[in-house]
Every structure is written in structure tokens, then in C-alpha cells.
Amino acid sequence: MKYSYYPGCTLKNKAADLDLYARKCAEILGFELEEINEWQCCGGVYPLGSDEIATKLSSVRALNDAKEHGQDLVTLCSACHHVLKRVNDDMKNVSDISDRANNYLALDEPYRGETKVLHFLEVLRDVIGFDELAKKVTNPLTGKKIGAYYGCLVLRPGKILEFDDPENPKIMEDFIRALGAEPVVFPYRNECCGAYTSLKEGGISQERTKLIFDSSNGFGADMLITACPLCMYNLNKSEADSKIPVYYFTELLAEALGAKEGNS
Amino acid sequence: MQRIGVFVCHCGTNIAATVDVKKVVELVRFEPGVVFADDYMYMCSEAGQEKIGEAIKEHGLTGLVICSCSPRMHEKTFRACAEKAGLNPYMVEIANIREQCSWIHKDREEATEKAVILARAAIAKVNLNAPLQEGESPVTKRALVIGGGIAGIQTALDIADAGYQVDIVEREPSIGGRMSQFDKTFPTLDCASCILTPKMVEVNQHPNITLYTYSEVEGVSGYVGNFDVQIRKKARSVDMAACTGCGECQAKCPLGKSGKIPSEFDRGLRGRSAIYMPFAQAVPAVPVIDRENCTYFKTGKCGICAKICPSKAVNYEQEDEIVTVKYGAIVVATGFDIINLDKYGEYAYNESPDVITSIELERLMNASGPTGGHLERMSDHKQPKDIVFIQCVGSRCDDERGKPYCSKVCCMYTAKHAMLIKDHWPDTNITVFYIDVRTPGKNFDEFYRRAVEQYHVNYVKGQVGKVIPQPDGSLMVQAVDMLDNKQIMKKTDMVVLAAAIEPNKGVRKIATMLTASIDNNDFLTEAHAKLRPVESPTAGIFLSGMAQGPKDIPETVSQAGAAAVKVVGLLAKDKLKTNPCTAKCDPMFCNGCSTCANVCPYGAITYEDQLVRGPGVNETRRVAVVNNALCQGCGACTTSCPSGAMDLQGFSNRQITTEVDSICR
Numbered sequence: 031m032k033y034s035y036y037p038g039c040t041l042k043n044k045a046a047d048l049d050l051y052a053r054k055c056a057e058i059l060g061f062e063l064e065e066i067n068e069w070q071c072c073g074g075v076y077p078l079g080s081d082e083i084a085t086k087l088s089s090v091r092a093l094n095d096a097k098e099h100g101q102d103l104v105t106l107c108s109a110c111h112h113v114l115k116r117v118n119d120d121m122k123n124v125s126d127i128s129d130r131a132n133n134y135l136a137l138d139e140p141y142r143g144e145t146k147v148l149h150f151l152e153v154l155r156d157v158i159g160f161d162e163l164a165k166k167v168t169n170p171l172t173g174k175k176i177g178a179y180y181g182c183l184v185l186r187p188g189k190i191l192e193f194d195d196p197e198n199p200k201i202m203e204d205f206i207r208a209l210g211a212e213p214v215v216f217p218y219r220n221e222c223c224g225a226y227t228s229l230k231e232g233g234i235s236q237e238r239t240k241l242i243f244d245s246s247n248g249f250g251a252d253m254l255i256t257a258c259p260l261c262m263y264n265l266n267k268s269e270a271d272s273k274i275p276v277y278y279f280t281e282l283l284a285e286a287l288g289a290k291e292g293n294s
Numbered sequence: 295m296q297r298i299g300v301f302v303c304h305c306g307t308n309i310a311a312t313v314d315v316k317k318v319v320e321l322v323r324f325e326p327g328v329v330f331a332d333d334y335m336y337m338c339s340e341a342g343q344e345k346i347g348e349a350i351k352e353h354g355l356t357g358l359v360i361c362s363c364s365p366r367m368h369e370k371t372f373r374a375c376a377e378k379a380g381l382n383p384y385m386v387e388i389a390n391i392r393e394q395c396s397w398i399h400k401d402r403e404e405a406t407e408k409a410v411i412l413a414r415a416a417i418a419k420v421n422l423n424a425p426l427q428e429g430e431s432p433v434t435k436r437a438l439v440i441g442g443g444i445a446g447i448q449t450a451l452d453i454a455d456a457g458y459q460v461d462i463v464e465r466e467p468s469i470g471g472r473m474s475q476f477d478k479t480f481p482t483l484d485c486a487s488c489i490l491t492p493k494m495v496e497v498n499q500h501p502n503i504t505l506y507t508y509s510e511v512e513g514v515s516g517y518v519g520n521f522d523v524q525i526r527k528k529a530r531s532v533d534m535a536a537c538t539g540c541g542e543c544q545a546k547c548p549l550g551k552s553g554k555i556p557s558e559f560d561r562g563l564r565g566r567s568a569i570y571m572p573f574a575q576a577v578p579a580v581p582v583i584d585r586e587n588c589t590y591f592k593t594g595k596c597g598i599c600a601k602i603c604p605s606k607a608v609n610y611e612q613e614d615e616i617v618t619v620k621y622g623a624i625v626v627a628t629g630f631d632i633i634n635l636d637k638y639g640e641y642a643y644n645e646s647p648d649v650i651t652s653i654e655l656e657r658l659m660n661a662s663g664p665t666g667g668h669l670e671r672m673s674d675h676k677q678p679k680d681i682v683f684i685q686c687v688g689s690r691c692d693d694e695r696g697k698p699y700c701s702k703v704c705c706m707y708t709a710k711h712a713m714l715i716k717d718h719w720p721d722t723n724i725t726v727f728y729i730d731v732r733t734p735g736k737n738f739d740e741f742y743r744r745a746v747e748q749y750h751v752n753y754v755k756g757q758v759g760k761v762i763p764q765p766d767g768s769l770m771v772q773a774v775d776m777l778d779n780k781q782i783m784k785k786t787d788m789v790v791l792a793a794a795i796e797p798n799k800g801v802r803k804i805a806t807m808l809t810a811s812i813d814n815n816d817f818l819t820e821a822h823a824k825l826r827p828v829e830s831p832t833a834g835i836f837l838s839g840m841a842q843g844p845k846d847i848p849e850t851v852s853q854a855g856a857a858a859v860k861v862v863g864l865l866a867k868d869k870l871k872t873n874p875c876t877a878k879c880d881p882m883f884c885n886g887c888s889t890c891a892n893v894c895p896y897g898a899i900t901y902e903d904q905l906v907r908g909p910g911v912n913e914t915r916r917v918a919v920v921n922n923a924l925c926q927g928c929g930a931c932t933t934s935c936p937s938g939a940m941d942l943q944g945f946s947n948r949q950i951t952t953e954v955d956s957i958c959r
Contacts, residue, residue, distance in 0.1 A: 198639025217642060217762040248765025 031157070033148070034096035034103045035063035038110035039071045045107065045259035051280035052106050052150055054289040059158055059166060063104060066095045072113040075226075080124075083131050089117035090131050094141040102146045104153060106280070108183040108258035112191065115147045119190045149184065149193060151201055151257065151279070160208040168288040170210025176282070177214045177251030177274075178202030179242065181261040182222045196220060202255065205279065209286040214251035218242045223264040232267070239268035247272040255279040296421050299330040299355040300413060301346055303337035303362035305392055312396040314406040318361065321410045325417045329353055338368050343375040350379040357385045357420035361413050363392040366822075382425030384874065384944055389416040411957055418956035422949045426874035431923050433519040433870055434622040437861050438463065440511055440804060443471020444847060445839025445854045446627035447493050452858030454502035458865045461504045461619060462497065463511055463525055465800070466558075468576035469494055471629050472840075475559060475653060477660040477667075479847055480710040481741035487575060487662075494577040508582050512616060514624070514807040515897070517926060518834030519870045521621045529612040531583035532569070536607035539579030543569045543599035543608065548589065555587045557664075561654045563672065564664035569599045569608070574662060583608075623834050623861045624808060626818055627854070628801045630840035632793040633688045637695040641687065641791055642761045647672035648769060649761055649789045652704070655711055669715060671788055673767060678722065678787035681715065682771050683708050684758045685728040688794030697794045697815060702844035704792035705732050709745040711790065716749040725752040725784065727773055735846070754782070761789050795844050810835045817843050828857040836860050875944035876925035877932060879918040881906045883939035886916030890931035890940050898924035899931060 041049035056063050070088035077085040093114065096103040105111040120127045122143025132140040148156075154163055180199055188196040199220060203213035223242065224235025242265070246254055254276045256262055265276045284290040300322045304310035315333045323331045330353045334342045337360060349355060358381070360372045365388040373383035391409040399405040437453050439446045442464030450460045462469065473479075474494075476486035497503050506525055513524040549555060550567030557566035559573050566572075568588035571581045589596040590610060600608040632651055635643040643649045648671045650658070661667035670677055685704055688696030705728070712724045731753065733739045745751045755776045762770040764785075771784045797816045805812045810830040811819045818837050821829040828837050838857040839850045864870075877890075881904050891899040898921045905914045918940070920931075931940045932947065941947055 195637070195639060197637075198644070215645070217645070217760070221760075245762070245765070 031061040032064055032101055033061060033153070034092075034099055034101040034145075035065050036069055036072075036092050036103055036105050036110060036114065037065060038105065038107040039074075040109075040259040041107055045262065045278070048106055048257075048259065048278040048280055051278065051284035051289070055280060055283045055287055058287050058289055059154075059163070061153065061157070064099070064101070066092055066103075069095075072110045074109050074113070076113045076116045080127070083127055083134065086117045086120065086127065086131060087135065089114050090121060090135060090141055093118055093121065093143075093145045093147070094135075094137055096145045097141060102148050104148050104150055106150045106257065108181055108256075109260060111147070111149050111257075112183040115191050116187075118143050118145060118147050149257070151205060152193065154205060154208075155201055160204050163205075164208040164210070167208065167210055167286045169286055171282060171286055172210050174211040175214050175250055175252045176206045176211045177216050177246035177249070177254045178206060178219055179223075179246070179254045179256045179261060179265070179276070180220045181256065181258045182220065182225075183260075184257055185220055202257075202279065205283075206255070209282060211282075214246065214249050216246045216249040216251065218245040223261045225260055225264070228264050228267065235264045235267070236269060239265050240270040240272070243268060243270040243272040243274060247274055253277060255282055296327045296357040296423075297329045297353065297355050298325075298327045298357040298359060298417055298420055299346070299349050299353060300325075300328055300332075300359045300361065300417065301337055301342075301349075302331070302333040302391075302409075302413070303342070303360065304333065304335045305337075305363060305396075306335065309362070309392050309396040309409075312399055312402055312405045313391055313409045314402060317406055318391075318409050318413060322359075322413045322417065325414055327357070327421045328417060330355065337362050338371050343371070346372070346375050347379040350376065350381055355381065357381075357387075357423055359387050359389055359413060359416040359420055361389040361391045361409065361416075364388075364390045364394070384426040385420065385423050387416040387420045387423070389413045414956045414959070415953040418952045419949045422946070422952060423944070426943055428874050429872040429922055430869045431517075431519055431872050433865060433867050434521075434620045435459065435865050436461070436619070436621050437623045437625065437865060438511075438521070438523055438619070438621040439625045439627055439838075441471070441627035441629055441798075441839070441841070442466075442469030442497075442505070442507065443627065443629045443839065444473045444490060444493075445629065445841070445850045446471070446625070447490075447497050448851050448854035449625050449627060449836075449838045449858045449861070450497060450503055451493065451500065452855050453861050453865075454500050456858070456862045457502070458862060459502050459504070461506060461525075461621075463506045463509050465508070465510050466572060467508045467530070467570075467580075467582040468572050468578070469497060469505065469507060470573070470575075470577065472631075472653075473847065474573060474575070475561075475660075476656050477663075478710060478714060480706045481735075481737045483710065483714070491575045491577075494575070498577045505578065507578060511804060511807065516620075517896070517924070519622045519864070519867075520923075521624055521834065522618055523621055523624070524616055524618050527615045527617065528582075529585075529614050530580065531585065531608065531610055531612050532581055533607040533609050533612075534578065534580050536605045537580045537603075538605050538607075539571075539581075540604065541571070541581075542602055542604065543567075544571065544581055546598055546602050548596065548598065549587065555584065560657045560664050561651070563654055563657055580607075583610075623836060623864050625836045625838050625857050625861060626801075626804060626808070626810065626830070626841050627838040627857075628798045628804060628841045630795045630844070631798050633696065633796050635687070635791065635793055638687060638791075640760045641684065641758070641789070642763055642769070643791060646761070646763045646769060646789075648678075648767075648787065649791065651791050651793050652707060652711065655790050659711070659714060669719065676787075677719065680723040680786045681725075681788045681790060682758075682769075682784065682786045683712065683724070683726040683790045683792065684761075685726065685792045686757075686794075687791040689792075690729060691794070697796060699815065699844065700732060701792070701795040702732075703795070703846050706735070706738060706741065706846065708790075708792055709733075709742045709751070712751040713745050713749050716751065723752070725754060725786070727754050727756055727758050727771075729755075729757065735848075756782070795840065797841055801841055808832060808835050817841065828853055828860055834864065872923060873927055874922075875927040875942060876922045877920045877927065877929070877940050877942050879920060880939045880941065881917040882908050882911070883937045884917040885937060885939075886918065887936065889934050889936060890918055893930045893934045894925075895928065895930065896924045896926055898922075898926075 185196040206213040224238040228235035389412040436459040547567035553565030556562035657663040689701040756774040
């Protein structure tokens, strides 16, 4: 199975681990991530202005590239995933944006949201299946108590992302279970980490991450996993007393599949 | 050729504001067959009807077209009016120029043109109308009430007191419904059991009432006055006649103490035995065995209840029994439940045992409930010092998780809960988060104000965003105070959710069996929202209680009485007039292929050998025969008949094609 792959800028520097382990694991699990040619930054934030198309064009190019290859488009970063899925929805359902973007890009064939965007976790759940994944685990993470920190970008708006129930998600808990570890459900798992406010007003993300750590630690988690480089950044910057280690989910996946050694 | 009179109604401004009524009169005057046309402000009024009567006599009219509202509204009125003036009522046609024209169009010119077209179609049809005679059918003087909650109980009692036989079919082992779970009732705070249980006993002892508990309606056939209903009496595994209701069996059932089987009656707050009565005051006081959970039925071992039963009433061999009973009328009183809260993950209902629904709180406050009426947290059995109530959980909701309507009773029962708690434990701190407080009803707003002013319950206008269980076992409530424009983080011990009300599961199945219509929310629809609020559009089906829409106990009891009166009105008749618009087979064209019988939903078509004589035909062959008492005039046979032998009287193929032709002209 071959997928078009959109890594995004952060995965090329700060979050290189997220990318590296994902590729390794994909190989073991029997699918290929084919990086899109000359992809450009998604912008990092979905542009809410309804009369604005310039900031959506890079996403449309990536989506169209996948379409031309006849492949589904896989992402890892929560922000890229969020932007691509929402722009794709615009291209499919908002004729004004779709028409103007197509007029501008003048593609051979207009792009109308045909590409299916999948998060890496969705591939694991819907294509591979967590039961199958569990069978391939050679180094089960037995005894580890892991809290799944979803953040908000990967879940909301639920109707467009269709990733999981935004109030009560379970995909990452199922993932943790497949790796042989014990998921710790904590109420702040789908709350915002403060996102970009940390660049301007560190106080907010300090407050938010403290709540996240107090809650996850309080309910007995030894570590957190995330799919989002920005969440990772804010959680790492946290000065909370209750702080516990945070990993990208792909790193633990690689560890469970026995692919971590030799790379790190 | 008919002599047709056309009467165009203004309906005040309802029609006249959008349709140029005078112009319609002018234009239809020259249609074939029309000898008279006139308009009037309110055709349905006495003066309007007199006008029609006079015109019939003066102009010797043989057919009428009334351009007015929907036939569902006034077809009966105008047919009666025609009959009074000596015309066959089936020579009247209605052109609906209100609901299907003036109300839905804005442009006066277009609406007028459409009104003329609709009138023209009706005129074309009347030209082919023939007088039809109504038949008669007998009435079975027995009523069925589906559902044994307070709505069904009251309806049954009222019918029975009027001297008619009534059967109640209740799915659960006991009658009593939701009300039997409640602690106190608003706004008087009298105890629910104290006012309900005497009625339950009365039902049980009434000579005119037969109870079918632990039973379900399995199939319905027939029509108004003559329903045949199949009732499945599920195997109770206990002999009703022999059992004395001593309760020994459930006391000794080994599963009783295990807590493995959640008690439906206590909303899962405690366990019950496998042989059980839902509650101590159950009517009938005869337990049932829950075969899915009973050890004897699962493994063949145990059998303790049978061994210890002093009256040898336990019978493991009992089987479901199906009885068929004839009824003249059916009342649907299937009640309600609260919505499933799985989609409301933000309130942590599934995560925390201290987040409960209002019905669970009723059980916790009830002296016969799992805690003996002592309010405590299910997690640590400590008495909560701080309680948060969240209103409108799923009510007045604009997405698909919840319901668009107001559940109507939550504001009042929450005020009730708050006051009852404050009465028992005055130092409890209570906060209610609301969107609006809605308390219309006699003595209702006074009741709510008492909660605020005398009991100092803290009402906060604003919705709760999230309930966050804390590692220390408390709950953090994240909310907004809209009047103060502030975010609130509030620590509390217990959260009570006023979950939206929805019709009981299974009402869809029952509505389908009865061909009674339901709305988008699965509430049963009334025949007319204002004028026929307790009748279903399907003749002979009546509505009582929450099955028709959210309502409180006083309203439910009033509606139950109203439904009973309608039923009694029907059962008091010896004969009913039958609709003459039934299918008819022309034996000349029928070749007995059975297509019509296969599509007939009422089993009204049979076949017999008939001598068919006509041009070039003289033979005895199998042809279709319609039973006019069973036929409901749906027309399925006429559209499926390959040779065109079947025709619907009053809506013949020729009449309908003529209507279409005149519209397309």
C-alpha cells in the first residue's frame, strides 16, 4: 500500500523524531509513505477568513498532487492534518472557495475535494487495524501507564475532521492498548495546551499545561503521548511540578515494533 | 352533464391576501359544467354554508367545488352541508388553495393563477363524480391501552368507569411507569407513590380492566371499531394464579446480593435478583424470572426459587403465549425515557459515578431507593456538600446529539430537587446552571421563586462546558456566567444532569403496526394540533401522555382523560359509517392474476369464480372481489393491476387523469 505523505515543516526540523519513527514503522507495517514533491507549508493555522484563498492554496496543491497519484494523503502533525482536512472540506463543499481556488491554480482538471486525507493513526486504526498492529508488536510496553494527550486540533471540528468523538475520543487509548501498555484516561486529554499563545503570552500555556499534567499525573499516568509538535513544545516548556515525560506516539510505536534501536 | 357550483373562500386574509379571489370566481365561471360561482369571507361559517345550501336549491346544482383550506380541515363540514341540502356528500370536491397555495406563495399573480388551476382540476373531477353510499360496520365495545404508566392507568380507569371493557398491555413486569420511580411531585411536593399506588390497585381490582403485564403488542390488523390485536404474554416463569407475592424467592435468589444484574427500576444504582418484582408495590405483585441472567436458565443448575416457593408457583417450563383480542379503539400511552448520554462526553457521565441523571437522583432521594432516601455519592457513599445541577442536557439542542425541543419538565423538577435537598440538609450548597428557567403552569413560577428566594438556591444563567473529574475524587465544573460575563471553575461533589426526554424506545414499532404517524422526534402526531390533540390521524387510535410530547403529570392526567372520552364516544356507537371510497373490480377486465391481493396491506381482496358475460366473453373464471369493510381505499391495488380492472371509487383512474389533463391544459 502506497500513500502520498505530507510531512510539514516542523517534522523536518524540531519534530524530526515524529517523522523518522513513522517512516520506520510504516515499513514494518507494510505500507509506504511517498513524500509529495515540492510540498509547501500548510500555514500551520486554518485560515478562518471566508474570502481568503491565498493561504489555502498550498494545501490544495498537496491535495491535488495526491489525487494525481491516485493515493490517499497521510499526515502526522496535528496542525497540518487539521488544515488539510478543513481545506479539503472547503474544496468539496464550499463552492465559492473551491471555484476561486481552481480559477487561480488553473489545474488540468479542477480539484473538488476528491482526495481522502488520513492521519497516521487513522491508517493504523482503519486500514491496518489495532488487532493486527498488536500482533506485530515484538516488544510490548507492558506495565507502562500512558496518558493520551489529544489536544484540540486533531479532534475539532468533529464533523469535518471525523477523526474521533471530540468529547470522548478513544483512538489513542486503543493504540496504547495495542502496544501492550495501559491507557490512562484523564479529563484534560482533549483540552487545549495554549497553542501559539506561548509565543506571546507564556502564562496561558503554563496554566494550561499545568492543568494537563496535574490531571494526567493525578490519575496515574507515567508519561504522555501526543501527535502534535506544538503541544510537545508547550508541554516541554511547562514548569509544572507534576510534569511527566512526553513522547511522540510514533516513538513508542517504534519501540514496541522493535524499530527504535539503532536509530536513536 | 353536471351542474357545478364553485365557492371560493377568502379565509379572512389567509387566502384573499395572496390570491385574488374575485378573479378566481370570474375565471372558473366558464369552466365546463360550472353554472354558478361565488366567493365569501368565511365559507365554513354558518352564513357561508347557508349560501352554499341556497345555491344548490336555486341553481339545481349536482356537484360542488369548494376552493378553501385543506380537505383535512373542512371536507367533512362541506360534505355535511351538501347532504343537508339534499346532495350526495361525495359530489363535493375541495380545491386546497390555502395550505397548498396562498400560504406558500408570495406573488399574488402567480398564486391566483395556481388557485385557478387547482379549482379547474377539482371541477374536472366533479364532472366525473358519482354519488357514493356509505356502508356500516359494527363496533367492538372494548378498548386497548398500550402502556401502563400514569397516562395509561388514567385512560383505562376513565374508560372502565364509563362502563366499557379495557385491557392494558404493559411491557414491564409491573404497571406504574416512570411515575412510580419518582420521589415527590411538583409543585405540591406530595409523594408520587402515595398518589399513584392507589390508582394502580384500583386498576388491578376494577371489574372492567384486564391487565397484561410483561406483555407486548405483537401485531395489529383491522380498522377503527374492529381491530384484531395479537398480544405476546412473555413467559413469567411464575404462575400468576398460584403466586401470593410473598417475596421469598427474590430474597433467596443467590444473584440478588451479587449486584451483577443492574436493577432497571433503580436505574442501575443497585442490583436485583434474577427472579424479581421491580419494586415492592408492584402490580401485579407477582415476580418474573429474567431468563437472560438466571443461573437455572443459563446452566440448568440452581433452581432454589422453585424449591423454596411455598405455593409452588415457580414454573421454569412456562412459554410465551400469544392471545388475539378484538378492540374497537386503541390508546397509545407508551411514555418516555431520557436520552442516552454517551454523546455528551464533556459531562463525564460515563466516567464518574458522581455525575448522575435526575431520574437517578429521584431514586437516591426515594425512601425505598437504593440508599433508603439518604442522599450520597455513589463513589464513596459520602453525603455531598455541594451539588451542581445542569439543565438542558440535550434539550433545545441545535446539533444532532440532542433534541431541538424543550423537555418541559426539567426546570420544575430541578427546583423541586433543590428544595427537597435543602429541606433535609440545609447546609448543602446548590448551584443550577440554566439557559432559561421555564415555569409556565399553575403555581409553577411561585414554586421556582421559592427555591431562589427562600431556599437560596444559586441559579446561574450559563451553560456548562465540561465536568472534570479530579484525582482527589471531587468534580470541577467549567462553566460560564452569562450575566456576569465570567468564566467559572467550580469545585463540587456531585453533578446532576437534566437529560432530555425522548419517546420510549419501541414506539416506532408500535406506530408502524398501528399505521399511526410519528414526527421527526418519534413523538406520535395528533390529527390536528389544536382541534384534535388526543387523536391520531389514523381512525380509532388515540394518544395519551408523553408518547405525544413532553408534559408533566397534571397535563398527562388531563390528556389521559381526554383520550378516554374520545374512546368512550367511539365505543358508545353501535355502528360506524364506513368510507365508500373503496376499490372495485371490473370482472370484464380481471384475469385473476393475484397481483392486487399481494399488494393489499389490509387483506381485503379475495378471489371467486364468477360468470363473466360481455361482448365476446361468456365464461366462468376466477376474479378479484373486494371486501368493502376491510378496504381502506389506499389505491395500491389500482396502481398495480396490470389490466386496469381495479378502480378506486371516488378516485377512479379516469378522474385522476382528467385532473392531471386539466392542470396541464
